Amino acid sequence: MDYIDIENIYYLGPDGSNATLAMKKFLSICNIKAKNQISQKTIKSVLESIENDFSSFAVLPIENSIEGIVRETIDNLLKIKDKDIKIQGELSIPIKHxxxxxxxxxxxxxxxxxxxxxxxxxxxxxxxxxxxxxxxxxxxxxxxxxxxxxxxxxxxxxxxxxxxxxxxxxxxxxDDINNEKDNTTRFFILGRKNLQKNNKGKTSIIVSTKNKPGALCKVLEIFYKHDINLTYLDSRPSKKRLGEYIFLIEIEGYNYEYKIKTALEELMIYTDFIKILGSFQIYLI
Amino acid sequence: MDYIDIENIYYLGPDGSNATLAMKKFLSICNIKAKNQISQKTIKSVLESIENDFSSFAVLPIENSIEGIVRETIDNLLKIKDKDIKIQGELSIPIKHxxxxxxxxxxxxxxxxxxxxxxxxxxxxxxxxxxxxxxxxxxxxxxxxxxxxxxxxxxxxxxxxxxxxxxxxxxxxxDDINNEKDNTTRFFILGRKNLQKNNKGKTSIIVSTKNKPGALCKVLEIFYKHDINLTYLDSRPSKKRLGEYIFLIEIEGYNYEYKIKTALEELMIYTDFIKILGSFQIYLI
CATH class of the missing domain: 3.40.190.10 (Periplasmic binding protein-like II)
Structure with missing residues (x-):
C-alpha cells in the first residue's frame, strides 16, 4: 500500500481534542505517514504553521451541526496567501460532550x-x-x-x-449533556499535496458578488443551470462596513469536471472576487 | 407630540452595555415612554420576558459588522411562539472597545x-x-x-x-483596541405594538427551502423578478442534522407593499416554512 510521507501534521490541540480524533482518522483513511503530530493553541496558528512548512498538512473544524460555521476557520482560510494550500479532504465525526x-x-x-x-x-x-x-x-x-x-x-x-x-x-x-442528540462536526484537512479524489467530491469557494441587484441570485442560477447541487451557503461580513458580505459556497462535484469548470468560469462575470478553497473527497468513517 | 406608553422595556444588560445605549436611542427616536427599563442577563431571557409581558418592548443585537450575525438572537427569535411579537424597528450604532x-x-x-x-x-x-x-x-x-x-x-x-x-x-x-476601525452593531426593537413605518423599510423572514436542487435559487429569483433588493442572507443549521439549513433573508421594503406581498405569496410554493420576523423602519441616529 502506498503511503503519503509528510513531515508534520498540525491540528487544534492539545491532545484529546475532537480535532485530534479527526486528525488520527484522516491519517488512517488517507494513508498519510506524518513524522510529527503537532498540536497548536489556535486555529490561526494551525494555518500559520502550514503556511511556513511545505511538507505538512493541517486539520481544522469547519462546521458543527448545532452551532453552524466555525467563523475563525473560515475567516483565517480567507487570509491564506499561498495559493497551493487547498482543502484536500473532509470528514464528519460525531461529538459527545x-x-x-x-x-x-x-x-x-x-x-x-x-x-x-x-x-x-x-x-x-x-x-x-x-x-x-x-x-x-x-x-x-x-x-x-x-x-x-x-x-x-x-x-x-x-x-x-x-x-x-x-x-x-x-x-x-x-455523560449525556448535549442539547441536541445529533451533534456532528465537519473537519477539513488542508495542505499542498493532493489526496485521492475518488467517490463523492465537493468544491468550496468564497465569492464576493458585484454590488448590484440580483448578483447572488445570478450566482446560484449558474449552478442550477449546470445541474450542480449547492450543499452549503453562508455569508460572512466583509469586515469593511455593515451590509457588505462575502459568501462561502459549497457545491457537489470536483472542479476538474466539465460542468463545474464551466460554471466557475461563468461565475467570474458576476463576481468581484473568487477564491477556490479546494476540491476534495468527502471521507466516511 | 404623541407618545407610545408601555409598561416595560427589556434589554441585554447590565447598565452600560451597548444594548443599553441602543435601548435609550430607540426610546427617544420612537417616542416610547416605558415605566421601567429592565436589564436581563441573556438574550434568551430578554425574549422570554416580552413573551410573558404584553405591554412591553425588547432591544437585542442582531448583527455586528465584524463578527456577523448574533446567533443567539436569531436562534431564539425562531423559537418565539406568540405571532404578534414582531421586529418593529432597526438601529445601527458604532461600537468602540x-x-x-x-x-x-x-x-x-x-x-x-x-x-x-x-x-x-x-x-x-x-x-x-x-x-x-x-x-x-x-x-x-x-x-x-x-x-x-x-x-x-x-x-x-x-x-x-x-x-x-x-x-x-x-x-x-x-481606548483604541478594535481590530477594524469600522465596527457597528445593528439592533432590533421587538414588541406587539406597531411603531411608525415611514421612510426606508425592511422585511426580515426565515425560510426553510424544499429539499430539492435549485430551491434557494428559486427563492432569490422571486425577489429579483419583483425588483426587490436583498440586503442580507445567512444560513443557520436546522439543528436536526448536519447539512440541513434554514435561511435568514432580509429585503428592502415593507410587507404591505404590493410587490413584497406578491413575492411572499409566491415564496410559499418553494418553501416548507416561512416566518415573517417583522417589517419595520430603519431608524438613523
Whole structure:
C-alpha cells in the first residue's frame, strides 16, 4: 500500500481534542505517514504553521451541526496567501460532550471550563442543573480538561469528550449533556499535496458578488443551470462596513469536471472576487 | 407630540452595555415612554420576558459588522411562539472597545473579562500587547466592567465601552483596541405594538427551502423578478442534522407593499416554512 510521507501534521490541540480524533482518522483513511503530530493553541496558528512548512498538512473544524460555521476557520482560510494550500479532504465525526471533574458530585461544581461552542451546546443541561455556575471560555475542550486535571480545585469541571476522561484522569459526572442528540462536526484537512479524489467530491469557494441587484441570485442560477447541487451557503461580513458580505459556497462535484469548470468560469462575470478553497473527497468513517 | 406608553422595556444588560445605549436611542427616536427599563442577563431571557409581558418592548443585537450575525438572537427569535411579537424597528450604532481596569498599567494585567464577540474583535491588540493574558468569557461587556469594579484584584481588566469607565469608575488603559476601525452593531426593537413605518423599510423572514436542487435559487429569483433588493442572507443549521439549513433573508421594503406581498405569496410554493420576523423602519441616529 502506498503511503503519503509528510513531515508534520498540525491540528487544534492539545491532545484529546475532537480535532485530534479527526486528525488520527484522516491519517488512517488517507494513508498519510506524518513524522510529527503537532498540536497548536489556535486555529490561526494551525494555518500559520502550514503556511511556513511545505511538507505538512493541517486539520481544522469547519462546521458543527448545532452551532453552524466555525467563523475563525473560515475567516483565517480567507487570509491564506499561498495559493497551493487547498482543502484536500473532509470528514464528519460525531461529538459527545461529558462533564469531567476531580470531584464526583455535580452539585459541588462552581466553575466550568470549555470551548464556547461546547458551552453553548450544553446550555440546556447547565441551565437546568448548574444555573449559578461560572462558565469560563477556553480555546479547546481538551485544554479545559487539562486545566481541571492540573488544578488543585475540586469545585471545577470541564466539558470535553470521553477520551479526555482517560487522558487527564477525570471522573465522568454526566455523560449525556448535549442539547441536541445529533451533534456532528465537519473537519477539513488542508495542505499542498493532493489526496485521492475518488467517490463523492465537493468544491468550496468564497465569492464576493458585484454590488448590484440580483448578483447572488445570478450566482446560484449558474449552478442550477449546470445541474450542480449547492450543499452549503453562508455569508460572512466583509469586515469593511455593515451590509457588505462575502459568501462561502459549497457545491457537489470536483472542479476538474466539465460542468463545474464551466460554471466557475461563468461565475467570474458576476463576481468581484473568487477564491477556490479546494476540491476534495468527502471521507466516511 | 404623541407618545407610545408601555409598561416595560427589556434589554441585554447590565447598565452600560451597548444594548443599553441602543435601548435609550430607540426610546427617544420612537417616542416610547416605558415605566421601567429592565436589564436581563441573556438574550434568551430578554425574549422570554416580552413573551410573558404584553405591554412591553425588547432591544437585542442582531448583527455586528465584524463578527456577523448574533446567533443567539436569531436562534431564539425562531423559537418565539406568540405571532404578534414582531421586529418593529432597526438601529445601527458604532461600537468602540476600551480596556478598563482599576490598575493604570497595561503590562500588569493577567486576566481580561468581556463578551466573546468583544474579545474576538480586539484579538489583534491582545495578541500583540497581552499574548499570555487569560481571556474570560462573560455574558456582556458591561457585566465584565462591573465584575472588574467590584473585585479586589488589580491584575484584571474588562473590555467594554466608554460609558462603563464612568459608571464603574475604572481607568482607561487603552481606548483604541478594535481590530477594524469600522465596527457597528445593528439592533432590533421587538414588541406587539406597531411603531411608525415611514421612510426606508425592511422585511426580515426565515425560510426553510424544499429539499430539492435549485430551491434557494428559486427563492432569490422571486425577489429579483419583483425588483426587490436583498440586503442580507445567512444560513443557520436546522439543528436536526448536519447539512440541513434554514435561511435568514432580509429585503428592502415593507410587507404591505404590493410587490413584497406578491413575492411572499409566491415564496410559499418553494418553501416548507416561512416566518415573517417583522417589517419595520430603519431608524438613523
Amino acid at each position: 461529558l462533564l469531567l471533574s476531580k470531584n464526583d458530585k455535580v452539585n459541588k461544581i462552581k466553575k466550568i471550563y470549555s470551548h464556547p461552542q461546547a458551552l453553548a451546546q450544553c446550555s440546556d443541561f447547565l441551565y437546568k442543573n448548574l444555573p449559578d455556575v461560572e462558565l469560563i471560555d477556553v480555546s479547546s475542550t481538551s485544554y479545559a480538561a487539562q486545566k481541571v486535571s492540573v488544578s488543585d480545585s475540586f469545585d471545577i469541571a470541564a466539558i470535553a469528550n470521553e477520551s479526555c476522561a482517560d487522558i487527564f484522569n477525570l471522573n465522568i459526572l454526566s | 476600551l480596556l478598563l481596569s482599576k490598575n493604570d498599567k497595561v503590562n500588569k494585567i493577567k486576566k481580561i473579562y468581556s463578551h466573546p464577540q468583544a474579545l474576538a474583535q480586539c484579538s489583534d491588540f491582545l495578541y500583540k500587547n497581552l499574548p499570555d493574558v487569560e481571556l474570560i468569557d462573560v455574558s456582556s461587556t458591561s457585566y465584565a466592567a462591573q465584575k472588574v469594579s467590584v473585585s479586589d484584584s488589580f491584575d484584571i481588566a474588562a473590555i467594554a465601552n466608554e460609558s462603563c469607565a464612568d459608571i464603574f469608575n475604572l481607568n482607561i488603559l487603552s
